[in-house]
Amino acid sequence: MSIADNLKQYKSEVEADGVKLIAVSKTQTADTILEAYQAGQRIFGENIVQEMVDKQTQLPADIEWHLIGHLQSNKVKYIAPFVSLIHGVDSLKLLQEINKQALKNKRVIDCLLQIYIADEETKFGLAHDEAIELLRSSEYSEMKNVRIIGLMGIATNTKNEKQITIEFNELKIFFDGLKASFFKDEDSFKEISTGMSADYKIAIEEGSTMVRIGSSIFGKRTIKHFKNTSENPS
Ligand SMILES: *Cc1c(COP(=O)(O)O)cnc(C)c1O
Numbered sequence: 001m002s003i004a005d006n007l008k009q010y011k012s013e014v015e016a017d018g019v020k021l022i023a024v025s026k027t028q029t030a031d032t033i034l035e036a037y038q039a040g041q042r043i044f045g046e047n048i049v050q051e052m053v054d055k056q057t058q059l060p061a062d063i064e065w066h067l068i069g070h071l072q073s074n075k076v077k078y079i080a081p082f083v084s085l086i087h088g089v090d091s092l093k094l095l096q097e098i099n100k101q102a103l104k105n106k107r108v109i110d111c112l113l114q115i116y117i118a119d120e121e122t123k124f125g126l127a128h129d130e131a132i133e134l135l136r137s138s139e140y141s142e143m144k145n146v147r148i149i150g151l152m153g154i155a156t157n158t159k160n161e162k163q164i165t166i167e168f169n170e171l172k173i174f175f176d177g178l179k180a181s182f183f184k185d186e187d188s189f190k191e192i193s194t195g196m197s198a199d200y201k202i203a204i205e206e207g208s209t210m211v212r213i214g215s216s217i218f219g220k221r222t223i224k225h226f227k228n229t230s231e232n233p234s
Contacts, residue, residue, distance in 0.1 A: 025046060043064045068087045072101070080102055090124050109145065114154075155199055
């Protein structure tokens with residue numbers, strides 16, 4: 001099947017459940033992304049800052065660019081002018097830098113807190129108590145140029161569907177708790193970014209509102225160029 005066919009199929013499938021499709025275009029060329037764009041896709045996810053910046057300059061301005069990978073504070077300035085959602089916020093320090101760069105660009109940048117849900121050493125994210133500590137901090141309460149609109153999580157890379165279900169379910173329960181404690185009056189806190197090609201169906205059953213699908217749309221990634229081990233080499 002062509003990229004356009006794949007795209008349309010996934011888009012209609014997940015949107016029927018009220019879930020947003022993020023087409024993960026890391027390692028794909030601008031031409032390939034344009035194919036998906038022409039098939040109607042407007043939200044693309046990248047995990048490397050430089051790659052996202054390069055593509056953003058070449059592609060239509062109405063694309064929503066989501067940074068889905070680990071983000072280093074010193075790189076925030078490159079994406080602050082245009083990024084529409086940062087999925088991987090995993091420290092107060094990073095959030096402070098996003099706030100600072102957003103202010104410089106006279107914007108409010110939407111963010112998700114990445115919560116550690118997997119049974120793996122390599123995945124990034126905040127533990128539950130760390131996320132609560134961040135939300136309670138006076139530093140966070142003073143930030144005017146970031147808006148936390150939900151949570152993101154990456155499940156363990158396993159075929160054990162029961163385990164994946166439990167991990168996504170725990171994230172949903174944590175989300176509901178945070179919503180009640182910290183975001184009761186904020187309608188914008190409503191997103192749960194979970195699910196990739198292998199586990200998006202489980203994610204949707206467990207409350208995902210945005211799925212990040214790459215290889216099932218674009219085909220297996222052949223080029224591996226993860227210069228930095230801190231990025232998710234999935
Ligand atoms: C690469 C990546 C995806 C997409 O993975 P696929 O298996 O290709 O669908 C989703 N989320 C993150 C954070 C990624 O790095």
